[in-house]
Amino acid sequence: MIRIENVSFARGGTEILRDVSLELPSGGVTAIVGPNGAGKSTLLSLIGRLQPLQAGRITVGGHAVDSTPGAELAKVLAILRQDNGVASRLRVRELVAFGRFPHSRGRLSNEDRAHVAASLAAFGLDAFAERFVETLSGGQRQRALIAMAFCQDTPCLLLDEPLNNLDMFHARDLMRRLRAAADERGRTVVAVLHDINHAAAYADRIVAMKDGRVVADGPPAELMTPETLERVFGHRIRVTTIDGRPVALHHL
Amino acid sequence: MTAIAARLTRPGFAAGGALALLFVVSLVVGVGDVSLSRLTHDPEAWRLVFASRLPRTLAAVLAGAGLAVAGLVMQALARNRFVEPTTAGTDQSAAAGVLLMTLLWPSSSLPVKTAGAAAAALAGTSVFLAVAHRLPPNQPFLVPLFGLIYGAVLGSAAMFVAWQADLIQFFEIWTRGEFSGVLRGRYELLWLSAAMVALAWWAADRLTILSLGRDVSIGLGLDYQAMMRLGLVIVSVVSALTVVVVGMIPFVGLVAPNLVTRALGDDLRRAAPWTAFVGAALTLGCDILGRIVRYPYEIPVGTILGAVGAALFLWLLFGRRA
Ligand SMILES: Nc1ncnc2c1ncn2[C@@H]1O[C@H](COP(=O)(O)OP(=O)(O)O)[C@@H](O)[C@H]1O
Ligand SMILES: [Mg+2]
Numbered sequence: 028m029i030r031i032e033n034v035s036f037a038r039g040g041t042e043i044l045r046d047v048s049l050e051l052p053s054g055g056v057t058a059i060v061g062p063n064g065a066g067k068s069t070l071l072s073l074i075g076r077l078q079p080l081q082a083g084r085i086t087v088g089g090h091a092v093d094s095t096p097g098a099e100l101a102k103v104l105a106i107l108r109q110d111n112g113v114a115s116r117l118r119v120r121e122l123v124a125f126g127r128f129p130h131s132r133g134r135l136s137n138e139d140r141a142h143v144a145a146s147l148a149a150f151g152l153d154a155f156a157e158r159f160v161e162t163l164s165g166g167q168r169q170r171a172l173i174a175m176a177f178c179q180d181t182p183c184l185l186l187d188e189p190l191n192n193l194d195m196f197h198a199r200d201l202m203r204r205l206r207a208a209a210d211e212r213g214r215t216v217v218a219v220l221h222d223i224n225h226a227a228a229y230a231d232r233i234v235a236m237k238d239g240r241v242v243a244d245g246p247p248a249e250l251m252t253p254e255t256l257e258r259v260f261g262h263r264i265r266v267t268t269i270d271g272r273p274v275a276l277h278h279l
Numbered sequence: 280m281t282a283i284a285a286r287l288t289r290p291g292f293a294a295g296g297a298l299a300l301l302f303v304v305s306l307v308v309g310v311g312d313v314s315l316s317r318l319t320h321d322p323e324a325w326r327l328v329f330a331s332r333l334p335r336t337l338a339a340v341l342a343g344a345g346l347a348v349a350g351l352v353m354q355a356l357a358r359n360r361f362v363e364p365t366t367a368g369t370d371q372s373a374a375a376g377v378l379l380m381t382l383l384w385p386s387s388s389l390p391v392k393t394a395g396a397a398a399a400a401l402a403g404t405s406v407f408l409a410v411a412h413r414l415p416p417n418q419p420f421l422v423p424l425f426g427l428i429y430g431a432v433l434g435s436a437a438m439f440v441a442w443q444a445d446l447i448q449f450f451e452i453w454t455r456g457e458f459s460g461v462l463r464g465r466y467e468l469l470w471l472s473a474a475m476v477a478l479a480w481w482a483a484d485r486l487t488i489l490s491l492g493r494d495v496s497i498g499l500g501l502d503y504q505a506m507m508r509l510g511l512v513i514v515s516v517v518s519a520l521t522v523v524v525v526g527m528i529p530f531v532g533l534v535a536p537n538l539v540t541r542a543l544g545d546d547l548r549r550a551a552p553w554t555a556f557v558g559a560a561l562t563l564g565c566d567i568l569g570r571i572v573r574y575p576y577e578i579p580v581g582t583i584l585g586a587v588g589a590a591l592f593l594w595l596l597f598g599r600r601a
Contacts, residue, residue, distance in 0.1 A: 077494050101500025108494050115491060116545040125488055129500045133484035133548075159544060179499070 028053035028183060028215045029074060034083030036069055036239075043069045045239040047083070051232075053182070054213040056205050058226035061236035062260055067219045068109050070236070071187050074217070075106030087183055101129035105179035107172055109187040109219070113160065119171045120156040123147055126178030146174040149204060151197070165192035173201065177208075184208070186218040190225065198222075202229040223275050227251050235259040248273060294556050298340075301563045305336040309570045310577075335458050338466040339563040339580070342456075342521045343531055345472030347558020348479050348551055349517035350532025351540070353404075355490035355547065356510045357411045359422040360540075363532030364404075364518040367426030368433050372403025373515070373522040374453045375437035382444055389523065393468060396519035403433060404511055456521070456528035456581030458566050465524070472520050475513045476555050482509055483547035490545060528581055530588020531558050537595050561587075 029051040036044040044066045051057050059067045072078050074085055076092040085092045088103050095103075105126070115122070123146050127139040135143070147156055150170040155163060160171060169192045176184060186205075190198045206229050208214040220226045226233050227247040235243040235250065236259075243255050250256075251273035256264040265276040306328055307314060317324045350363040357367075364370050376399025380392040387395075407429055414421045434454070441450035452460075479486065488496050489506050496503045521528060535558035539550050562580065565587055569578040 072494075075498065077497055096500075097497060097502060098500035101498065106494075106498050108498075113491050113495065116540055117487070117491075118544055118546070121544070121546050122491075125484075125491070125495075125499065128484065128488060176498075 028088055029217065030084075030086045031070075031074070032084045034070070034073060034080065034085060036066075036073065036078075036081050043239050044073075047236075047239070047241055049234065049241060049244070051215060051217065053088075053215050054209055055231040056209045056216045056218065056229060057232045057234060058230035059217065059219045059234045059236060060221070060223055060226055060259065061242075065236040066239040067236055068187050071106065071185050071217065071219060072108070075104060075185050076100060077106065077108070098129065101179070101181075103181055104183040104185060105176040105181045106185040107176045107187060107189060109191070113168070113172060116159045116161055118157055119152055119160060119163070119174075120147065122160055122171055123152070123174045123178050126175035127180075129179060129181075142178050142180055146178040149177065150174040151200075166194060166197065169193060170197060170201075177204075182213075183215045184217070186216070188219050188221060190220065190222065198225065205229065223251070223256070223277060227273055227275070251275060294553075294560070298556065298560050298563070301560060301567065302336055302340070305339065305563055305567050306332045308567055310575045330463050331461075334463045334466045335461045335566070336563065338461045338469055338525060339458055339566045340559040341466075341469040341472050342525055342528060343535075343559040343562025344476055344555035345469070345517040345558075346521060346528055346531040346562070347535035347554045348476045349514045350558075351536035351547065351551060351554045352479050352486060352510050353514045353532065354536055355486050355545075356408055356507060356514070357422055358416070358490055358492065359411065359419055360537060361420070361423035361533070362411070362426050363530075363536075364400075364514055365527050365529045365532060366423065366430055367404070368407045368430040369400050369404045369514060369518045370454075370522055370527045371430045371433035371437060373397070373400040373519040374450065374527070375399055375403075375433060375440075376519070377453055377523050378437055378441055378444075378446065378450060381446060381449060382440075390468060393519050393523045396523050397516050400515035400518045400522075401511055404515055408507070408511070452526055453522050454527050455579055456526040456584070457579040458525055459577050459579070461525060469520055469524055472517050475517050476551070478509075479513050479547070480551050482506070483551055486510060487545065487547045490547075526579075526581065528562065528584055530584050530592065531562055534588050534591045534595070535561055538591070541595065 031047055031049040034044055034047045047070060061067055073080060074087065074092065080093045090100060090103055092100065120143065124135060124143045127135060127142060131139045147153055150173060152171060152174055155167060160168060163171065173189055189201060193201060202225055205216045205218065209216050230247060233247055233250045234241055242259055243250055251266050253264055253266055256275060265279065266273050267276065311327050353362055353364055354360055373396040376396040377392050380387055380395035407426060410425060411422045414425065438450060441447050485501055485506050488499055488501055489510065493503055536554050539553045539557055543550050543553060565583040566580040569580050569583045572578055
């Protein structure tokens with residue numbers, strides 16, 4: 028579904044991505060992990076055509092991201108950026124409804140409205156629906172933006188650190204929804220995650236990046252070893268097993 | 280649903296009524312007696328109405344609505360509530376443009392001069408936005424501050440050229456908003472400003488998305504550059520028209536959108552018609568005020584708006600915390 032071939036990217040003389048190739052099949056949750064500055068956000072923004080490709084090729088659902096018209100691509104992939112300073116005086120309902128724009132072009136059908144209502148409910152935003160986005164807390168705002176991306180209802184969903192600002196309840200809730208979106212609707216979800224345990228518990232596959240390269244790639248059970256984690260993050264991490272799942276004690 | 284409709288239309292009727300009332304007052308107030316009683320028997324009074332009062336009133340309404348919506352659009356493009364065409368270089372560029380047209384092609388017609396002014400406004404505003412988008416978003420006051428300095432530099436440069444070319448009187452006309460000179464045959468270009476308001480309303484959803492930033496815009500499939508250009512055209516054409524026909528009118532583009540979006544929010548589909556209304560009423564009201572404060576002398580609308588607009592803006596800043 029998402030095919031990345033030999034993508035390199037440089038900014039001001041420094042290489043940010045070096046010859047990255049990945050193939051992510053349709054349906055499923057892929058977590059991208061790695062230390063700060065590894066190039067995760069850059070890779071996601073290239074898939075989401077927010078920056079022009081410099082070298083290599085990326086296709087999503089067969090559409091080359093650099094040559095497919097933007098309006099068409101917006102029906103195929105939705106992207107949530109890590110730090111979008113969206114502090115607008117839009118009501119939460121209005122913001123989420125803009126997620127339907129690729130389909131509605133501004134004229135909401137009943138189907139669009141149903142999507143908006145479902146997204147608001149799914150992310151616990153009913154109580155805030157008529158509030159201005161700028162009056163929300165960081166976590167509430169993050170949920171509104173995630174709801175907007177969900178509402179776009181695309182086969183492919185790219186989320187850059189979606190757990191930012193979320194409390195434990197909503198973080199777990201979001202991961203379960205991502206899982207459900209993949210399992211029940213066949214959506215392809217790619218999320219940059221900082222908590223390796225969230226990745227291990229909910230993703231089918233973990234891609235670890237470091238210094239602009241993919242340094243490890245596989246199912247959680249394979250990746251969650253002290254050796255691999257040390258190679259990626261630079262310090263020794265104990266890994267135990269709880270209920271058959273690997274758990275990294277990275278905070279100890 | 281009907282409750283919402285009633286809530287939306289009741290203020291609508293009230294605003295429409297208020298504007299209509301101002302319109303009628305504007306037709307009868309001023310030097311030259313056109314009281315309602317005289318209108319019943321004196322054809323001379325009617326001539327005054329059609330040759331001068333009606334054009335003047337329409338000019339105030341059209342310019343006010345256009346400037347207010349241009350301010351709203353500019354705030355969406357710059358992603359900053361505190362910019363407007365008169366303080367961010369757009370009007371100064373337009374004045375420089377019409378000055379240049381007057382220097383290079385003195386015989387060109389008003390529409391041609393306006394086109395030159397619009398082109399200059401487009402260029403000047405593009406530079407402003409390019410810089411504004413590079414300023415750190417966590418310091419929102421840098422953008423209007425830069426706009427003020429940029430506008431002042433452009434304005435001074437143009438004024439220097441005007442002074443050198445002995446065109447300073449004309450320059451004053453372009454930079455000081457006044458409706459007293461508006462006559463039939465001189466204001467009709469301003470109807471284009473109504474067309475720009477319609478264009479903004481037509482593109483309201485996309486302009487709102489634009490105000491959420493480049494990444495969100497591209498993510499939702501917008502042609503970001505094309506939409507930016509459309510917004511620039513709306514802002515520049517309205518500014519050029521008002522500069523050429525009536526002169527710079529300050530604060531309308533700042534106060535009207537802020538009053539409206541504070542209550543209704545940033546969704547342009549909802550805010551644009553109200554902003555046009557408030558801008559028209561504010562401008563017309565200030566023009567009427569300018570006619571009666573020192574009757575029979577007139578105070579230019581730009582001067583009145585400088586005071587009224589500044590007071591409203593301070594009230595917006597400090598008066599009420601939403
Ligand atoms: N606009 C930019 N200009 C210069 N360097 C940048 C820019 N954006 C990111 N970088 C650099 O690229 C590297 C990767 O950044 P990023 O993709 O954001 O990393 P991650 O999301 O993995 O933390 C970092 O070293 C960062 O400093
Ligand atoms: Mg990042």
